[in-house]
Amino acid sequence: MTEHLDQPPHRPAGIITRAIAAVIDLGVVLTIIGVTYLGLALVRLLYSPQNFRFPEPAFLASATVTLTVSVVYLTGCWVTTGRTVGAVAMGLRVVTAKGRLLRLPRAAVRAVLCVLFAVGLLWAAVDPRRRSLQDIVLRTRVVYDWRKESSELIG
Structure with a gap:
């Protein structure tokens, strides 16, 4: 894909693109949970078909x-x-402020903050550099990046 002259490569992602990506990811997580639930139900069915009832997990x-x-x-x-x-x-990638992949501790903390404080994403709508509160705290960025490989990340 060729870069447009008026668009710098790896520009910060906007709130709408990030929100759409988050909704897609929510769908992935719910699919994983749903498949796991059905797998558990299938195991129960195979184990005791006469007394089978769907699992009723607590809230x-x-x-x-x-x-x-x-x-x-x-x-x-x-x-x-x-x-x-x-x-x-959506053509996005989460990277450090220096353009590298996140290491495990920072990625885990960012994930916890994104899950427990998802409203922090809204700050990207008013921040001039399009950073969420999680990005500001952890010095990360979400950028447009359509490359399949992550071997040569942003500089």
Whole structure:
């Protein structure tokens, strides 16, 4: 893909693009949880078909699983490629202020902050450099990057 002369490469991503990516990622997490639930139901069915009932997880257990899957999903994606499924779809990558992939501790903290304080993303709408509160605190950025490889990251 060729760069336009009026658009610098790896410019900061805007709030709308980031929000769409987040919605896609929420769909991925809910799909993972749904498939896991159906797998658990299938195991119960195979184990005891005569007494089968769908599992009825408690609210606290469901919330804990959802939060945990979300944090693990985001952390794993950001550490390996800097991209979640939503980020790939929208051409985004999460990088450090120096343009490198996040290491595990920073990615994990960013994931926890993004999951527990998702409203922090809204700050990107008013920040001149399009940073969320999580980006400001952890010195990260979300940039447009359509490259498949992360081997030569932003300088």
